[in-house]
Amino acid sequence: MTTRGVLAAASLIALALPAFGPAPAHAQTQREKWNVPTEPFHIIGNVYYVGTAGLSSFLFVTPEGDILLDAALPESAPQIEANIQKLGFRLSDIKYVLNSHAHFDHSGGLAQIKKDTGAKLVASEGDKSALEGGFYLGSESVKAMSAPPVKVDRVVKDGDALTLGGFTMTAHLTPGHTRGCTSWGWTVEDGGKSYSALDFCSATIAANRLVDPPQYKGIVADYRATFETAAKMKVDVFLAPHAEFYHLAEKRAKIAGGAPNPFIDPGEFQPFIAKQKADFETGLAAQEARAKAKAAAAN
Ligand SMILES: [Zn+2]
Numbered sequence: 001m002t003t004r005g006v007l008a009a010a011s012l013i014a015l016a017l018p019a020f021g022p023a024p025a026h027a028q029t030q031r032e033k034w035n036v037p038t039e040p041f042h043i044i045g046n047v048y049y050v051g052t053a054g055l056s057s058f059l060f061v062t063p064e065g066d067i068l069l070d071a072a073l074p075e076s077a078p079q080i081e082a083n084i085q086k087l088g089f090r091l092s093d094i095k096y097v098l099n100s101h102a103h104f105d106h107s108g109g110l111a112q113i114k115k116d117t118g119a120k121l122v123a124s125e126g127d128k129s130a131l132e133g134g135f136y137l138g139s140e141s142v143k144a145m146s147a148p149p150v151k152v153d154r155v156v157k158d159g160d161a162l163t164l165g166g167f168t169m170t171a172h173l174t175p176g177h178t179r180g181c182t183s184w185g186w187t188v189e190d191g192g193k194s195y196s197a198l199d200f201c202s203a204t205i206a207a208n209r210l211v212d213p214p215q216y217k218g219i220v221a222d223y224r225a226t227f228e229t230a231a232k233m234k235v236d237v238f239l240a241p242h243a244e245f246y247h248l249a250e251k252r253a254k255i256a257g258g259a260p261n262p263f264i265d266p267g268e269f270q271p272f273i274a275k276q277k278a279d280f281e282t283g284l285a286a287q288e289a290r291a292k293a294k295a296a297a298a299n
Contacts, residue, residue: 031073031075031105033054034052034053034054034055034072034073034076034105035052035054035055035072035073035075035076035079036052036053036054037052037053037079038051038052038053039083039086040083040084040086040087041252041255042087043058043239043263044188044190044195044197044237044261044263044264045188045189045190045197046060046061046062046167046188047059047060047188047197047239048060048061048087048089049248049252050068050080050083050084050087051070051072051076051080051083051243052072052073052076052079052080053243053249054242054243054244055070055072055073055076055105055106055241055242055243056069056070056072056106056199056239056240056241056242056243056248057069057070057071057072057076057080057083057109058070058199058239059084059087059089059094060167060169060186061089062164062165062166062167063165063166064095064164064165064166065093065094065095065164065165066089066093066094066095066164067094067095067096067097067098067162067164067167067169068080068084068094068096068097068098068113068117068119069097069098069099069100069184069199070098070099070100070106070107070199070241071097071099071106071107071108071109071110071112071113072105072106072108072109073104073105073108073109074104074108074109074111074112074147074148075108075109076108076109077108077109077112077113077116078112080109080113081113081116091113091116091117092117092118094113094117094119095119095120095164096119096120096121096122096162096164097110097113097114097117097119097120097121097122098121098122098123098162098169098182098184099121099122099123099127099131099182100181100182100183100184100199100201100202100240100241101127101177101178101180101181101182101201101202101241102123102127102130102131102136102137102147102178102180103136103145103147103177103178103206104136104145104146104147105241106241107130107131107147107150108147108148110131110147110148110150111147111148111149111150112148114150114151120153120154121150121151121152121153121154122152122153122154122155122156122162123152123154123155123156123180123182124155124156124157124171124173124180124181124182125155125157125180126173126175126178126179126180126181127178127179127180127181127182128152128155128180130178130179130180131147131149131150131152132149132150132151132152133149134146134147134148134149134150135147136207137178137179137215137216138208138209138214138215138216139207139215145207156171156182157171157173158171158172158173159171159172167186168186168187169184169185169186170184170185170186171183171184172184172185172198172229172233174200174201174203174226174229174230175222175223175225175226176203176219176222176223176224176225176226176280177201177202177203177204177205177206177208177223178201179216179219179222181201181202181203181226182201183198183199183200183201183230184198184199185197185198185199185233188237190261190264191260191261195236195237195264196234196235196236196237197235197236197237197238197239198233198235198237198238198239198269199239199240199241200230200235200238200239200240200245200269200272200273201240201241202240202241202242202245203223203226203227203230203273203276203277203280204276204279204280205279205280205283205284209287210223210283210284210287210288211284211287211288211291212287212290212291212294220284223280227273227276227277227280230269230273231270231273231274233269234266235266235268235269235270236264236265236266237263237264237265238265238268238269238272239263245272246268246272250262251263
């Protein structure tokens with residue numbers, strides 16, 4: 001019997017053995033970890049956190065209605081809606097829903113929330129096909145990365161502004177992580193001072209193929225252009241779609257009346273971008289080496 005045969009036989013025996021004792025604890029999947037609930041809270045100015053413990057969703061409150069940025073996973077939508085209501089806000093007051101990028105862990109809840117609020121979805125041209133098709137661009141057949149399709153009502157270009165009730169948000173296109181990755185920026189007031197805030201879309205490689213074939217044409221050049229753009233941005237309040245990117249839990253624990261708002265940290269964004277850039281170049285080199293080895297083996 002070959003080694004493989006022994007292993008196969010052993011696993012058949014293991015399968016045939018009756019189970020004794022308590023069932024093994026169910027290992028939490030990444031999705032379940034992301035979707036762990038958390039209490040909503042006031043971040044700064046007119047911005048509230050209404051997401052899950054791992055996936056951000058922000059509510060911007062204005063005198064003429066509210067704006068929601070990102071909606072986590074499809075299964076997160078009821079949590080986000082309950083969080084908004086817990087803070088005393090009405091779902092029917094949401095006029096716009098925005099999306100940082102068309103990945104199921106940030107766009108998944110959009111369709112449900114749009115349906116329940118009647119809000120208009122504002123997104124970039126680059127992400128429109130993935131949002132409306134409910135797929136991960138370049139991995140269209142991977143069902144585990146799909147999301148409920150949702151119609152885009154208004155397309156934004158780089159530098160476009162969205163204004164509601166005297167409050168303005170600006171779309172900064174930072175493609176790579178997705179073709180239409182959109183970082184939304186705004187000015188926030190705290191303690192009589194103004195600060196520049198940014199929800200940085202993301203520039204991790206995540207599940208993206210950079211080569212052989214790339215997730216989409218031009219992806220490597222897009223990432224590099226985004227690192228250049230981001231390196232020039234002055235950000236006092238750094239937020240992002242994933243809570244750990246900007247240390248949400250740690251900052252939240254530091255919120256105290258009278259103390260400086262822990263979400264104001266002008267020194268945080270640039271080192272974060274430098275690290276994402278370095279990780280990208282390392283990941284790209286690894287993917288290129290793998291593609292080269294594969295091509296050599298095929299010859
Ligand atoms: Zn993503």
